[in-house]
Amino acid sequence: MSIGISTDLKPATSSSPLVRKLGALCLLSEEEIDFLEGLQNNTVNADRGQDFIVEDADLRTTFIVIEGWAVRYSLLSNGRRQILSYALPGDILGLHVNFRATATYSASALTPLKLAAVDPRRVIEISQKFPIIAAGLSWCTAREFAILGDQAIRLGRLSARQRLAHLFLELWHRFALIENDNGNWVEIPMTQQDLADTLGMSLVHTNRSLKSLRDAGLVSVSKDYVRLNDIKALIEMSEFNPEHLTEFQI
Numbered sequence: 001m002s003i004g005i006s007t008d009l010k011p012a013t014s015s016s017p018l019v020r021k022l023g024a025l026c027l028l029s030e031e032e033i034d035f036l037e038g039l040q041n042n043t044v045n046a047d048r049g050q051d052f053i054v055e056d057a058d059l060r061t062t063f064i065v066i067e068g069w070a071v072r073y074s075l076l077s078n079g080r081r082q083i084l085s086y087a088l089p090g091d092i093l094g095l096h097v098n099f100r101a102t103a104t105y106s107a108s109a110l111t112p113l114k115l116a117a118v119d120p121r122r123v124i125e126i127s128q129k130f131p132i133i134a135a136g137l138s139w140c141t142a143r144e145f146a147i148l149g150d151q152a153i154r155l156g157r158l159s160a161r162q163r164l165a166h167l168f169l170e171l172w173h174r175f176a177l178i179e180n181d182n183g184n185w186v187e188i189p190m191t192q193q194d195l196a197d198t199l200g201m202s203l204v205h206t207n208r209s210l211k212s213l214r215d216a217g218l219v220s221v222s223k224d225y226v227r228l229n230d231i232k233a234l235i236e237m238s239e240f241n242p243e244h245l246t247e248f249q250i
Contacts, residue, residue: 017090040116046109053107068113165238
């Protein structure tokens, strides 16, 4: 059954990560691509470590990550930080600002960051005019729930070694939608303290677990990158389920 898909379709060859992400397995029309690109005209920059969303504060802007990495996190009363997830190029923060104008998490720049600042009213415009894009944004939401669900599994049931492998596999699969083929390499710009804050481990335990994966030959580490030497073995060892990150399809 048709839902108003334009016949003027083309592959998403735009330089915009959001368009590449939504267009991975769904041909977008020129009008849809132009709209998505126009959505990102108003850009702002954030320095490494700079918060651009603050938990429990007013949130009146939807942000699209264009370049760099961001982290979603919560800060406890004792000063300890729990990283909830990573926002990569093409990811959206504050997608549902129209329904909840208070932030439920903080977000900061893990690396120098370029963001598109979007008026939330334009998100409503998507639902009114572009059903394929609206379906893609619903997929983004479902995928984010899957990522948070995997994070709960990591924290609650996996060993330290499994947690690291599971996270590396998640990031590798997510980058596959927006980057050129980098083989088995995945960018890892976070520090070991960031990894510890993500995986609920001490810095010492994180270091030992990473060394264990390296000693087993499962990963290789260079500056800001990790190579997944045996993806099948890593999936089996960490019980990672790639189906949780299935691409958007119409």
